[in-house]
Amino acid sequence: MTTIFGIPLAAFLGQLLIGLINGSFYAMLSLGLAVIFGLLRVINFAHGAQYMLGAFVALLLLQYLGVDYWLALIIAPLVVGLFGALIERTMLSRLYDLDPLYGLLFTFGLALAIEGTFRYLYGAAGQPYSVPPALAGGTNLGFMFLPNYRGWVVAVSLVTCLGTWLLIEKTRLGAYLRAATENTVLVQAFGINVPLLLTFTYGLGAALAAFAGVLAAPIYQVSPLMGTNLIIVVFAVVVVGGMGSILGAVVTGYMLGLAEGLTKVFYPEASNIVVFVIMAVVLLVRPAGLFGKDA
Amino acid sequence: MGALLQVANLHAWYGESHVLHGVDMTVGEGETITILGRNGVGKTTTLRTIMGIIRERKGEIRFGGRDMLPVPLHRTAHAGIGFVPEERGIFASLTVEENLLLPPVVAGGGMPLEEIYDLFPNLLERRTSQGTKLSGGEQQMLAMARILRTGVRLLILDEPTEGLAPVIVQRIGEVLQKLKARGMTVLLVEQNFRFASKIADRFYLMDHGRMVADFPVAELPDRMTMLHKVLGV
Numbered sequence A: 001m002t003t004i005f006g007i008p009l010a011a012f013l014g015q016l017l018i019g020l021i022n023g024s025f026y027a028m029l030s031l032g033l034a035v036i037f038g039l040l041r042v043i044n045f046a047h048g049a050q051y052m053l054g055a056f057v058a059l060l061l062l063q064y065l066g067v068d069y070w071l072a073l074i075i076a077p078l079v080v081g082l083f084g085a086l087i088e089r090t091m092l093s094r095l096y097d098l099d100p101l102y103g104l105l106f107t108f109g110l111a112l113a114i115e116g117t118f119r120y121l122y123g124a125a126g127q128p129y130s131v132p133p134a135l136a137g138g139t140n141l142g143f144m145f146l147p148n149y150r151g152w153v154v155a156v157s158l159v160t161c162l163g164t165w166l167l168i169e170k171t172r173l174g175a176y177l178r179a180a181t182e183n184t185v186l187v188q189a190f191g192i193n194v195p196l197l198l199t200f201t202y203g204l205g206a207a208l209a210a211f212a213g214v215l216a217a218p219i220y221q222v223s224p225l226m227g228t229n230l231i232i233v234v235f236a237v238v239v240v241g242g243m244g245s246i247l248g249a250v251v252t253g254y255m256l257g258l259a260e261g262l263t264k265v266f267y268p269e270a271s272n273i274v275v276f277v278i279m280a281v282v283l284l285v286r287p288a289g290l291f292g293k294d295a
Numbered sequence B: 001m002g003a004l005l006q007v008a009n010l011h012a013w014y015g016e017s018h019v020l021h022g023v024d025m026t027v028g029e030g031e032t033i034t035i036l037g038r039n040g041v042g043k044t045t046t047l048r049t050i051m052g053i054i055r056e057r058k059g060e061i062r063f064g065g066r067d068m069l070p071v072p073l074h075r076t077a078h079a080g081i082g083f084v085p086e087e088r089g090i091f092a093s094l095t096v097e098e099n100l101l102l103p104p105v106v107a108g109g110g111m112p113l114e115e116i117y118d119l120f121p122n123l124l125e126r127r128t129s130q131g132t133k134l135s136g137g138e139q140q141m142l143a144m145a146r147i148l149r150t151g152v153r154l155l156i157l158d159e160p161t162e163g164l165a166p167v168i169v170q171r172i173g174e175v176l177q178k179l180k181a182r183g184m185t186v187l188l189v190e191q192n193f194r195f196a197s198k199i200a201d202r203f204y205l206m207d208h209g210r211m212v213a214d215f216p217v218a219e220l221p222d223r224m225t226m227l228h229k230v231l232g233v
Helices: A009-040 A047-065 A069-090 A100-122 A148-170 A172-182 A184-189 A194-216 A226-241 A246-266 A274-285 B043-051 B073-079 B096-101 B113-119 B121-125 B136-148 B166-181 B193-199 B217-231
Strands: A138-140 A145-147 B003-014 B017-028 B032-036 B057-063 B081-084 B154-158 B185-189 B202-207 B210-216
Touching: A009 A047, A009 A148, A009 A172, A009 A194, A009 A226, A009 A246, A047 A069, A047 A100, A047 A194, A047 A226, A069 A194, A100 A226, A138 A148, A145 A148, A148 A172, A148 A194, A148 A246, A172 A184, A172 A194, A172 B096, A184 A194, A184 B073, A194 A226, A226 A246, A226 A274, A246 A274, B003 B043, B003 B185, B017 B043, B017 B057, B017 B185, B017 B210, B032 B043, B032 B193, B043 B057, B043 B081, B043 B154, B043 B185, B073 B081, B081 B136, B096 B113, B096 B136, B113 B121, B113 B136, B121 B136, B136 B154, B136 B166, B166 B185, B166 B193, B202 B217, B210 B217
Parallel strands: B032 B185, B032 B202, B081 B154, B154 B185
Antiparallel strands: A138 A145, B003 B017, B003 B057, B202 B210
16 A cells, blocks of 8 residues: 555545645635735635634525525525625614724624524524535546545635635726725725725625635534634634734635644644644734735 | 805814814816815815815815715715825835726726826836836826826816926926816815926815805915915915
8 A cells, every 4th residue: 555654645646635625714714804804904804704604694594495506506605795795784884984803893792692592593403505516526637536526515615716816806896995005094084985895895805704714614514603604723724824814714625624634644633723833823923814914 | 157066164083083164165177176275184185085095074065066075085086086195105015007098998088198297207207116116297297197197177186396307397287277177176185386387277265164255366476475475484
């Protein structure tokens, strides 16, 4: 049997794949956080709850309306994105003039309320969501067996990250977002409706989280706490990448996912803390993060 | 000449501090008006209050007859007022061309992009550079150029020549002359006397948050002694 550093190659690649899958979710979630933080200066603690909502909307759509995975992949982000936009317009937007801490506390409370409600309604136990038939099974890559659905998740997450990056860096809307991040008042004076732009941005961030949630549903179980478990790691990713840096969020997301996977191979006991160790080291050496501006 | 902009008894505050104490002024269609005054008398505040950036305000601002006080900041440009701030406000995260195309076109009659590039060939040459990589003079050109595209009727400029080399100042003067020929109305704050005397039709002198004098450019020579005293130059 082929081995690498004394580890069977298949086990090594298997963990690397798990790392890549986790990294895909880290990247998509930290991307949304970075987009929101960049413009709104709000640390969106409700991001994990919005991810969970995405998965739940998909599950409920299937259970009650028989809506399949593919349609849920479109509907759930729309529903959660609109919900996010509503929250921003009616509540979050009232806090912009105050200390940023208020935004953080508000979204933290929101996350607790949403997750609490779902735990009350559906219990803490996870519910299964099956892999869509078209993506069932797997492919033998020769050196390992790749479940088709996992390959799909990695591909979709790459496309999503690239698409969001293009939206922000290459389009007119993206130019508005970047300019508003730099100088909100002047962008308004040019005749651009910045309050609407903020609402859209928060909705977009929430929709991205929900999209990741639908993608996650067949891999992890759909549970009210699925976001809580993930969001702490995602915050570490954002800190390592540099607050508000889109590219930083994406690259760091995949990188830390892989780092976690590799740690599982060589020293499994440390795999749960490796992300935070990296975060601590980065904060000591480059407090603004790997891709942060004021480093 | 009908008044395009009418300001009456305008007061403005920065939090607790009362900065404008009843500004009265009119800007006629097609006029170029320069506000003079020492530092800290409220010139920039007057511009920012007319623009709607400073919201703690009272009095009257009418633009083309329309009451501007209830108009939100992001609708001011759509009413037809364009603003070039003192710090120029070029965005570092946008290229020169993205900066140029950022303000939405609010009315017909704006300068087409080709014409803007004819007027400012440097901007065409450097259109893919990062906005803030331009020289100070080029940034000022860009800040003006991006407003010209939008089709606004009134251009508000805050110290367009500040910190720029004489040759650039001359260039800005030429651009303003061209705009005037096109019928653009311009309201600017300017410390550079010589520059202002070449482009302005009329002056307002400001002191302690209100206008204390108003005279056409022809009277400038007679007023010099008084101006030197008030401006302390």
